[in-house]
Amino acid sequence: MALTQRLHEAFKGTVERITAARTVSAFKEKGVLSVSEFIIAGDNLVSKCPTWSWESGEPSKRKSYLPSEKQFLITRNVPCLRRAASVEEEYEAAGGEVLLDNEDNDGWLATHGKPKDKSDEVENLPSMETLEITKHRAVKSIISEFGDQDDEDIPDMADYEEPDNLVEVDAATLPSTYIVAQEPDDDNILRTRTYDVSVTYDKYYQTPRVWLTGYDESRMLLEPELVLEDVSQDHARKTVTIEDHPHMSGKHASVHPCRHGAVMKKIIDVLMSRGVEPEVDKYLFLFLKFVASVIPTIEYDYTMDFDLGSSSN
Amino acid sequence: MAGHDSGSILVFAQFQSAVDEGFWHRLSSLKLNKLGIDESPIPITGYYAPCSHPQVSNHLTLLAQSLPSESNEQSSAAAMSRGNRNRCPIRGTLYNTNTIESFHKLDKKSLLRVEAKKIWDDIHTGRAVEDSALLSRFLLISFADLKKWNFHYWFAFPVLVLDPPATLVDLMPASQYFSLEEAESVSAACNEWRNSSLTADVPFFLVSTDPNSHATVKHLKDWETCQSDGHKLLFGFYDPCHLPHNPGWPLRNYLALICVRWNLKSVRFLCYRESRGFADLGSSLVGEALITVPQGWRDHQSLPNAVGWEHNKGRQVPRSISLAKSMDPTRLAISAA
CATH class of the missing domain: 3.40.140.70 (Ubiquitin-like modifier-activating enzyme ATG7 N-terminal domain)
Incomplete structure (x- = not known):
């Protein structure tokens, strides 16, 4: 598995180096994007959802076919209030998988007809059962994280306490334990992770590609393996893999783009069968809606109130 | 509240x-x-x-x-x-x-x-x-x-x-502090400030509301000219904090500036917060702080x-x-x- 993946990456890298980037639009025919269409769609995302912005990334990793100040898109500090495993039930009920696998067009529209309801439900009415599950899973994962690591990886705070412990007395500083106490649930310390979500252009597949960088509640980097807990369990380690980010340092979790074109083509076909002419500048809104089925708990999927057509019929 | x-x-x-x-x-x-x-x-x-x-x-x-x-x-x-x-x-x-x-x-x-x-x-x-x-x-x-x-x-x-520390007269969601018309105008003015590449990353500013509920966002250097127009004036800043009952850290040096430069004893501030990238007066806070100018601060x-x-x-x-x-x-x- 790992070897075939690596071979494929090498092959893909070679093809990317020797082929020119797509310049002719095949958006409606194949569900793919040319470089300039990616820029148009990205500009539209940034203007409609201002928490997204363009970045230039590492200068050494810059792609010559993209403008230097528009190498990729990123939104930072996106909350993820619970683990994916605990919303699996609601996710199944909402028919998330239908999007990928069901040939029936109605299935896709049913999923996306009411994403708002779904998230409201998740946020406001957590059942006791799912809360229990969250707690157990989260605790377990943290223990297993430490179990797996070498000793030298665990920074022991006690080592630093003596030389460094500093006490500033100040009545106007909110004690930081307060912040935890303000949280609505006692298990929230374990649940509130945040994510940096980035979208890059994949030249080989000619589609956008989503990357996730996770942080724990004190904004310390999460091991990419732990990120998989926030991914739909059907996709973890299959469509979601851990790879080098094309514009940033380190390993990050990513939704593999091999089926993006096909899925986007299907979404576009559904829209066109409903008499809606899809516009290329809305590609990333559609794309992020599709990605939301793979990463159900990360709350970046907002301001999607654009006209998708007569899906209510 | x-x-x-x-x-x-x-x-x-x-x-x-x-x-x-x-x-x-x-x-x-x-x-x-x-x-x-x-x-x-x-x-x-x-x-x-x-x-x-x-x-x-x-x-x-x-x-x-x-x-x-x-x-x-x-x-x-x-x-x-x-x-x-x-x-x-x-x-x-x-x-x-x-x-x-x-x-x-x-x-x-x-x-x-x-x-x-x-x-x-x-x-x-x-x-x-x-x-x-x-x-x-x-x-x-x-x-x-x-x-x-x-x-x-x-x-x-x-x-x-600040020694003694600033005290709080009141603190409430900005949506409660402003009238409906004002809130709409303040949101629009703040969004405009955030959308202009000239001001998007200027984290401290003034919010001036005229008697017709029309709000404008201004640079701090316009403070003197705002004194004579009789408009309601708030000291706004980009608040990184999400908590409903506490302003974030940047307000502290802001109060120090207001106290040293303009000698104000009572300061109305706006903790500006957003939702989905747009002004959110429900989570933004408006408060009034009282400052006793600490000894030696003039020096x-x-x-x-x-x-x-x-x-x-x-x-x-x-x-x-x-x-x-x-x-x-x-x-x-x-x-x-």
Whole structure:
């Protein structure tokens, strides 16, 4: 598995180096994007959802076919209030998988007809059962994280306490334990992770590609393996893999783009069968809606109130 | 909903740091290829933005671009990122030591005073009125163990301590403070400020509301001209904090500026927060603080007390992170085999 993946990456890298980037639009025919269409769609995302912005990334990793100040898109500090495993039930009920696998067009529209309801439900009415599950899973994962690591990886705070412990007395500083106490649930310390979500252009597949960088509640980097807990369990380690980010340092979790074109083509076909002419500048809104089925708990999927057509019929 | 008795001490939520992995990668290569054993302080740039989700605060974020590049001396990061609404640049100073011992031996109190003095000077000279981002500065001390790819570090966000502390008259969601018409106009004016590349990263500003409920957002340097027009005036700032009953850290040096420059005893402030990238007056707060001008504050020469070392899980201790998994060539080779 790992070897075939690596071979494929090498092959893909070679093809990317020797082929020119797509310049002719095949958006409606194949569900793919040319470089300039990616820029148009990205500009539209940034203007409609201002928490997204363009970045230039590492200068050494810059792609010559993209403008230097528009190498990729990123939104930072996106909350993820619970683990994916605990919303699996609601996710199944909402028919998330239908999007990928069901040939029936109605299935896709049913999923996306009411994403708002779904998230409201998740946020406001957590059942006791799912809360229990969250707690157990989260605790377990943290223990297993430490179990797996070498000793030298665990920074022991006690080592630093003596030389460094500093006490500033100040009545106007909110004690930081307060912040935890303000949280609505006692298990929230374990649940509130945040994510940096980035979208890059994949030249080989000619589609956008989503990357996730996770942080724990004190904004310390999460091991990419732990990120998989926030991914739909059907996709973890299959469509979601851990790879080098094309514009940033380190390993990050990513939704593999091999089926993006096909899925986007299907979404576009559904829209066109409903008499809606899809516009290329809305590609990333559609794309992020599709990605939301793979990463159900990360709350970046907002301001999607654009006209998708007569899906209510 | 005010939730505060009048006269209680105004309590601020501390700034929190977030360091992107790319920052440590660039620091490592900078250290190996350029700095060597040079321990001189390095000017760096941090970035922040108003809180954009009611459940999580925003952080002061360091990225690879926060450090000067290896090729030229000057950091181009600040110039390049101007106008990015999600990245308001804040100046900082990095002290990177060569050994863990010298990291522990750093005189944290005096380093904090050095940084606080810059803020104090900028307030007294008026530079902070012209360039309000100067009110928030930060300090980072670190030891990069490049043999084990461990990074030990500690942030400080220096603030000048008002003594006696400011007290709170009231604090409420901005949506309750403003009338409906005002709220609409304030939201529109703030969104316009945030959308213009000229003002998007100017974190301190004035919100002036005229008797017809029409609001405008202005630069701090327009404060004098706002005195004669009889409009309601609020001191606004980008608040990284999400908490419903506490303003965030940047308000502290802001109050110091207001007290020193304009001699106000009573200050109405707006903690500006967003939702999905747009003004959210439901989570933004409006409050009134009373300041007793501390003794000696008129005198530029007497630097007030300063605090601000970051808390880590409730205690003031440094943090550390291991990046062996992404930096150790042996491990990278094994995982690639």
